[in-house]
Amino acid sequence: MTDLSIVALTGALLLTGLLVAGVFASRAWSQWLEVRKLELASGRPQADEPIAPAAAGTDRIELADLKARIRKLEAIASGIDL
Known part of the structure; x- marks a missing residue:
């Protein structure tokens, strides 16, 4: 070949x-x-x-974050300096 x-x-x-x-x-x-x-x-x-309990934990974190923001806004509205 x-x-x-x-x-x-x-x-x-x-x-x-x-x-x-x-x-x-x-x-x-x-x-x-x-x-x-x-x-x-x-x-x-x-x-x-993701399974439901993990999503519920994330919702709790977001809810706590929103509560902290509300507290800060209420403090600002009442004139308290953080």
């Missing part, structure tokens, strides 16, 4: 391998998307979604 035919054969094999890997990756991506659709359709909370 000549050098040119070896290079052509190697190139063809590499392109074939790349094509097979691309088809495999495409099918894997499609199947992963299908799994995610089914998980979202199930209605159960996902692992990356």
Whole structure:
């Protein structure tokens, strides 16, 4: 075999391998998307979604922050300097 035919054969094999890997990756991506659709359709909370107690804790922090702001505004309105 000549050098040119070896290079052509190697190139063809590499392109074939790349094509097979691309088809495999495409099918894997499609199947992963299908799994995610089914998980979202199930209605159960996902692992990356916050759960209710964490959200309640955040609400408490925001409520405490608002109360502190109200106290400061009331102090300013009554003429008391903090």
